[in-house]
Amino acid sequence: MIRLPSLSKNEQSRPGLGLAIARAGKKAAHKTHLRPAGFAITSGAREWLVWDWEEAALEPLALAGPGGMGTAPRRPLGAAGLGAAPGGAIPVWGCHTAAAAPSWHRPECPVALQGLPVPASSWLRLDRQHERAQLPPPGLPKPFLPEDSAIPHSSLWPLHLCVVGSSAQGVILLRLDRLRQAGWGQMWKLTATRELLTLPATSLADQDIFNAVIKEHPGLVQPLPCVWNVQLSDHTLAERCYSEASDLKVIHWNSPKKLRVKNKHVEYFRNLYLTFLEYDGNLLRRELFGCPSPPPPGTEQLQRALAQLDEEDACFEFRQQQLTVHRVHISFLPHEPLPPRPHDVTLVAQLSMDRLQMLEALCRHWPGPMSLALYLTDAEAQQFLRFVEASAVLSARQDVAYHVVYREGPLYPVNELRNVALAQALTPYVFLSDIDFLPAYSLYDYLRASIEQLKLDSERKVALVVPAFETLHYRFSFPSSKADLLALLDSGSLYTFRYHEWPRGHAPTDYARWREAQTPYRVQWAADYEPYVVVPRDCPRYDPRFVGFGWNKVAHIVELDAQVRACLAASGFNLNASRPRELTTPQRGKHAIRQYC
Template sequence: MEGRLGPCTRAQSQSAFRPSDAPPGLQLLPKGRGRLPGIFPNRAASLKGPGGRGAARGRESDAPKRPPLIGSSLTCPSRRKNPLHFHLVTDTMARNILEMLFHTWMVPAVRVSFYDAEELKPQVSWIPNKHYSGLYGLMKLVLPATLPPDLARVIVLDTDVTFASDIAELWALFAHFSDKQVIGLVENQSDWYLGNLWRNHRPWPALGRGFNTGVILLRLDRLRQAGWEQMWKLTATRELLTLPATSLADQDIFNAVIKEHPRLVQPLPCVWNVQLSDHTLAERCYSEASDLKVIHWNSPKKLRVKNKHVDHFRNLYLTFLEYDGNLLRRELFGCPSPPPPGAEQVQRALAQLDEEDACFEFRQQQLTVHRVHVTFLPHEPPPPQPHDVTLVAQLSMDRLQMLEALCRHWPGPMSLALYLTDAEAQQFLRFVEASAVLSARQNVAYHVVYREGPLYPVNQLRNVALAQALTPYVFLSDIDFLPAYSLYDYLRWAWGGRERNAPSLSSVPCPILFHRYHEWPQGHAPTDYARWREAQTPYRVQWAADYEPYVVVPRDCPRYDPRFVGFGWNKVAHIVELDAQEYELLVLPEAFAIHLPHAPSLDISRFRSSPTYRDCLQALKDEFHQDLSRHYGAAALKYLTGWG
């Protein structure tokens, strides 16, 4: 990643990201793979927090192969007063996660550039590497050739580091470089390169204890002038004549180059890379330091590393992790900078709202851009199957207990959106890790939408989960419904048979309806339960007012209307949209789900008790009717007359 940093003046803030005339910037470049495990949740990257489980690099230990992640902890938001530009080397999956994160978090004075890891692999694939990060662990070597040629300086970070200070202080250390120095590194805080950790241990050559590459200052301009690409390749080729492979990926090759060319390195103070490895000697550093700057969780055990002071370091990490991430959006101090994309439009719309309007909180909630962290935990996408179905649902913290039962009933892929605070997200992570059922499932994708505002954004949550589904079809369910044990296999069979037996209808989306008995009969009456109990084959039904079945549809179906927040008509409006687009409505004879009892939500309690709440919901319905009329014309008349 890269981030730009410079003196904080209004004139310069407009050109802070233009290398030609801007002051030197902070370049942050963490290395990692697109499979993102558990930093501050497993499997995604964020501006908050380092590695929990299996983050990008685990030094000095034979660790099981785990997918590293991209993204590292930066700094407390109140301390950063400089713009940042992140350069991220990712695969396609990681880019999807990170683009959504940066787009929705709307952090001011932050830019992001992406580079395709697949294009870099051939440049390092010839190097044998025992490190579990695989080829991704070698990609730092090619950064000088990969990054824009006018980029002169970068900070390169492992993704398992936590900043406990302003990263601008690290950038300032470039001023200490001599004319010949091109790389800034902290000494390795273990005996790894001394070769005495175990019998017959033969590390790569290094200068003294060697250097740790978890935090690097790179003078890219000087590296290019010095012929860096030829330099590291010649060194690696020579060492590989007598050594079978790298053990610590890029770090071995950096150290071998520095051993041969010691003038290239500028040693950095140890506090800028306090290494908590399995064989760490870092206490020699922090016992004498008054202020730690960067904590490096470079053991494969990450937060679970055995260290007598680990509780202190873990608390530094967790404290920041549970802060309200919305604080990152508020630039109260620092450089004036252009707002994030979309922020000005949102602010203008919010400014036009009347705070005296009885429905103000409904209007405000509709305009809220929630922070989103898709694929929050490790996830294995399902292999392509022509009729596969993903269960799509949303939930909040008070429904977590439903997840284990749901996983037992539905063995197929799921895409679930969770509405959580930052602190609750960490509780959820611990909940999954403690559950044998949940932790064993790799085909369940969890997407965290961070809580903001008083009303539950139910349709926004559904849309997040729906957008991340990867199979041809989706089962649009709710978290309180347990599908029949056989439902997943039955649906795949039913869709396959339907396409074979009715090719003339293959161009028409055909949702399949589900059923539940409920105290609100009009919501499910068209399903005709008496007929369903006797049915042997699928049968058509017609739309009726307030109909809200649970459906299976193609993945590219219309999205839910996000204006409906809280309780009421959120799903009904979606069924209206499906019918307006001429979806054929079929009921399957052997498909069902069971609705489990649960306590009423806060929103339904407000709906029942507050006339104002019901009036606001009616206003949203009226607006929805008007939009239907504008979009579908005369075809929408039946919804205006049939839906009170």
């Protein structure tokens, strides 16, 4: 539990304390992901982070609002976001960002306490039993704007965010029972309907509704000092709000650009921000505050299955991994692919942090869409983000979808990763490859032409096998054609894949026949065969029980063989050009125990 730094021990022991830090924004939402020890609510492009809950009967933050009106962003929060609260008068803490508001009209401003008048000090000390506390000191700072700012008032609602006389809903303590008694459900609807007669839309959705209601019912509000919603921006005058960083209660952080603002305490803010970025997100899966609610579906069955595992069993780690439910972040980075064409193919692969260096080369070799699953810790996810941003090759590609599966446990869930990437492919066909392989420069175009030529889009169930090769050299010239590859093969610079370790894995490919082939030919399945194939997107999924290295593709190919017939691509090829994979954490290496389990 993280305490408010400026409170005394006596103050910290009082109920009802909380602290919220928020960061969101439509474009930047993928770039920074705060994971403090608390509760997170995400809706569309905005994110709420609520942490340091001290009450045992709190309910999650629900901002009052119409769920989006006019052209405003839709907010699926229900009619007024004020559902039944356990125990009646429940203080609800939260912090949300005004991503839609331009920085020039988001200065330092007091935040508002929404609800019927509730006594509160500058840190909202609330005694729930007796409902008494100290009132905030007199002389609260007024909202203000930089002197050189010019606000187009005609384009804003009468009480827009931080316009003089308005309130910013950055931090809200909601007395839900009193709001219900005051008829909040009808109050906001009547106000919004009346305002929309003259204004076509709300640019800030729920904030505009709150401000309009506050204008009509000022008795609902108890203002707070600006230290409860300090904006980080070059256009704000933070020095008028606080003198020491220890005075701050809430930092309004809704953009990565705020790492570079000109603020006297920017280094302190930066360190705090980066600390939260690398928090282990699994902390949020634990019960950090008491909230009476039924367990998620399947929780009891999962717990019983875990309890039945024998820790002395040699296969304990493998069986435990099979029961693990990983956190998954689909489309970790912006993904704007072109509409899929009838014979289009998506390259599907999975990787961990030790294979990031393969991404640039893969993008150069495969100009088509890709769906990649990455197995990363929270800290590694931020490193990956910086890696992509620093790469001109990767940052220029909008048709590559990156899906982060957050690491948990010592074993590499290879087939679960493959299933995540496969499920997110958008094209009719997928090329099931591995991250260590670089396809021939012409393979993408060749596969699309072959799919059309073989009429794979008809009722014919065919898997197109792409022959695999490897090199043991760190530096070599990548073959530009099949003829170049055969020359390197004859000179000993290339080998058929795993020729020295596991020749049975690709023996049915019949490389001798492939040398002379001009058109695709039928391939007969054999035991231990594990080729790289192009199949329809709705192909069978991988068996997620396979973790680590070994047998994971073999089992999948056996299932494929029962449903489709395999043909070999006569001109395409896939080349393993990476250095030998080391055993890293999570474990990948091949051990006898893996085959046994």
